[in-house]
Amino acid sequence: MHVDLYERIWMWGATAIIVVFLISIGVTTFSQAFVPPSHIETIDPDEVRSHSEFGEPGVTIHADGSATVVVQAIMYAFLPREIHVPRGQPVTFRIATPDLIHGFQIAQTNGNAMVVPGYVTQFTTVFEEAGEYLIVCNEYCGIGHHNMFGTLIVEENPSAITGAER
Amino acid sequence: MIPSHRLALANLWVAVSAFTIASAMALMQALSRADLDLPFRTPKMYYLSVTAHGVLMAIVFTTFFIMALGYFFTERAFHRSIEQRTVGWISFGVATLGTLMASGAILLGKASVLYTFYPPLKAHPLFYIGATLLIVGSWGWSWVLIRTYLVWKRENPESRTPLAVHGMLATIIVWLLATVGVAAEALLLLIPWSLGFTEKIDPILARMLFWWFGHPLVYFWLIPAYVIWYTITPKVAGGKLFSDPLARLVFVMFIVLSTPVGFHHQLMDPGVDATWKLFHVFNTQLIIFPSMLTAFTIIASFEVAGRLKGARGWFDWLEKLPWGDPAFSSVALAMMIFAIGGWGGAINAAYGMNAMVHNTAWVQGHFHLTVGTATALTFMGFSYRLMPALTGRDLELGLLAIIQPYLWFMGMLLFSISNHLTGLQGMPRRIYQFQYGGSEIAQQWLPGTGISAVGGLFLFGSALCFAAVMLGTGLAGTKRPQKEIDFAEPIEPPGHKAMILDNMKVWTAIAIVLVIAAYALPIIQHLQLERFGARGLSPF
């Protein structure tokens, strides 16, 4: 099959670009364990509200300084409504919902995950900047979808965190 | 009138009607997102209209237009009428009935589940049954065209498949592979559940089946636009197609790669293994190739046109192109927009970057460049040829047709760039308003939503021009014999080179193997989990 010289060059260029994309995705995945939130754990949506873990959402600070945040996403709020986490420490979010699909997005960061009834969402991230962040639901969940939000406060001083060592 | 032109025309009218209603919905949403006080602006109306806009534009307008195109191209390229026209009419009836059922449910406020209809959001059963009938109707259309192709092939065993038919067959194969997923979702999960036969539904399984369909749907929209770019536009520009075999290669790559990619829409989902996400992401990046190839071939074809008209310099061939012919300008502008949209797509499919933009306003900014312009603007531009050809009437209101693509281009730039930016600032997609308890972060979005609303006004103006030209031409254009729509000649006829590219059986077989590789194991693994399921809710 005859292919024009310039088009041939273009095809090699396109191939090179795609190879660069594939390598950068592959390298970050395998060398830095950089993966999307893909935790596999199921939970009965009917039991979320009375669940030993998700029934009492809140923040736990561990001995090594890292934190676990347990969140209940409901129509139309994130519980607890205000979440305090330490700066510069790994923070693991564990989120479940008793009703519909929601999105858990910490605006202007890459903290972003779907919350699906029947499944536990879990991801870990580090906040490098102290301050107040807005959490929004970014998956349509009915007539009050736009009222579903929460507040995340990244504390410079971990001892300020209420509910610590709970 | 050629009898089956009537069939293509019927499909075209449904497409134009759906487009017009959906445009009105869009205007309301664009203004609503800018937080303007409008009469009738309530959350219920907003989410209802987002659903109606999505379903009518993305599913109804595209599918009916593509069906019209399929009939028209097949007959024009084969110089014969289609086989089994009755099946074509029955399919049209079934698809139209389905559309009326689903849109009725939406407009009555019983199905504000958006066009992705993720359970456990639960719509009225009529919505799911209607959507299924629309797809069943499109299967009938697929059958008629495949049948016509096979009969032609039997009579012309030595001939090259005309390029336009080659592309439409690729469209049909992608569509058939894709709709297996959504048909399974509707028949096995959604319809029994919405009718009350089952109590609970597994939302992740439903999402897997939906996106099995949802991403190749993108190529179902795009391939027919490419067919127009390859087989019509070079001729409209006054030139020739730069390369015929490479066009066939592009169509074949879409057949193979369109479907095993759906998990890139579930990158942020729990319950889906990261390894499978990675596999789908890799496949997705490969689909950049056929579009890169298309960009080169089409622009080279335009340069050929300019040179044939006497251009000598580096860029003066651009001036020689027929910018005043909307059938040309629509495609040239659509390609410029698609160049931005394509790179955005590559970003969305890389999960590191996707985390920043997933489900934000960025996403609607993105797909209004791709399906909303690359596809929709191409279709509108070609309608200015198709409607006169099918009705045997002169184009009316030609001036509106000339400005329409430019209005769309302007509007879409404003709309889309501002939505990309507010998305990066964290604004979610599909929200009625953004008070968020007076959050300062949310206040930053206001200027962007204002620009996006101005873009929406331009787009609505453009849509009105289109609708006026279609109605004027179709109902009141002067009746007289119209010039035939001719296909572009390739610079070099394909002859018998690379015949393998015409062998649809081989490519379909490879595609099926890849679909199985991408979905069989993940679904089997998924079914082995202890799954609880979710009850349906209809909070709208």
Ligand SMILES: [Cu+2]
């Ligand atoms: Cu929500």
Ligand SMILES: [Cu+2]
């Ligand atoms: Cu996709």
